Amino acid sequence: MTTPLDNAPHQPSDNGTSQLAVLGQTYPGYHIERDRLLGRWTATRRAPISEREKAAGIKYVIVRSSPERLGSSLAMQIELTHNLRATHRFTTTS
Numbered sequence: 150m151t152t153p154l155d156n157a158p159h160q161p162s163d164n165g166t167s168q169l170a171v172l173g174q175t176y177p178g179y180h181i182e183r184d185r186l187l188g189r190w191t192a193t194r195r196a197p198i199s200e201r202e203k204a205a206g207i208k209y210v211i212v213r214s215s216p217e218r219l220g221s222s223l224a225m226q227i228e229l230t231h232n233l234r235a236t237h238r239f240t241t242t243s
Contacts, residue, residue, distance in 0.1 A: 168216040176223045183216075190219040205233045 165183050172181045172192070179192040192211045207229050213219040 165216060172216060172220055179223060189214055190216050192219055192223055202230070202233060205229055
């Protein structure tokens with residue numbers, strides 16, 4: 150799966166700042182952080198998660214070892230959310 154980070158400009162001296170900006174712009178529904186000490190990237194969903202979303206595998210917090218892995222995980226979460234909404238729409242119409 151290709152993520153926006155695959156095409157993002159990366160300069161070794163930026164310490165992940167551009168990657169953090171790309172993730173934040175691409176996934177505004179999440180608060181993205183980088184822990185330089187532990188070397189991990191964290192995304193926290195801004196909206197609360199319903200029981201239905203939780204049952205579908207949507208996570209409130211995602212922690213990954215790289216911005217690429219975090220971007221990939223967030224893309225999967227967005228896909229799950231869209232699929233859940235589409236399914237809900239079809240099962241609740243009269």
